[in-house]
Amino acid sequence: MNMKTRLNFLYKFAFIFLCIILIVIGYKAGNFIGAKYISEFYSNGSRSLFSLYRPANEYFKIYGSLNSINAYERLTGYYSLLDNKIIDEEFLFDRYKREELSTAKLTIVWILSFSKNIKKVEDIYGAIYAGSNYAIKKEILRALFRMDRSAFNDFARKFKVDEKLLREIRENY
Secondary structure (H helix, E strand, C coil), X not given: CCHHHHHHHHHHHHHHHHHHXXXXXXXXHHHHHHHHHHXXXXXXXXXXXXXXXXXXXXXXXXXXXXXXXXXXXXXXXXXXXXXXXXXXXXXXXXXXXXXXXXXXXXXXXXXXXXXXXXXXXXXXXXXXXXXXXXXXXXXXXXXXXXXXXXXXHHHHHHCCCCHHHHHHHHHHC
16 A cells, blocks of 8 residues: 555545544534423423424423413423423422422422432422422332432431331332
8 A cells, every 4th residue: 555545545534533523523412402492492481492493393282281271281291391301300390389289299299200410309309398298298208219219318317207108118119
């Protein structure tokens, strides 16, 4: 192989390598930006989503469900957020405070347990635990037990959770 052939081969290799790197970076950036815009659309009603693309009807249906006056329609919206992996802790916490239906509150507590930000969810659970009914308290404990055993134990100590309830959670979940 002469020098010119080697250089030509290196240029082709470098070009292909650069293209692969750019594709990966573009994919990751698009994934991040798209998730951010969709989350903003649901939680704040931001219209900046439309600057990128025209969203599918599904997103409009979810947005409409979340803002419905019918509590059961809002439940559908909350489940749709989980189905689409859009778990905005602050938005759900705000919705928890505004909801009157116990079933909706229970659903929000359950959906929060799928968040990757365990510390933030633990703080939210701490803020709502004392004022919650027995079913919601139990769901908070089940969620923490499933998410992180250490956080569960710390939470139980901090809020002086009844031993009978703790035993039930540990034995059944």
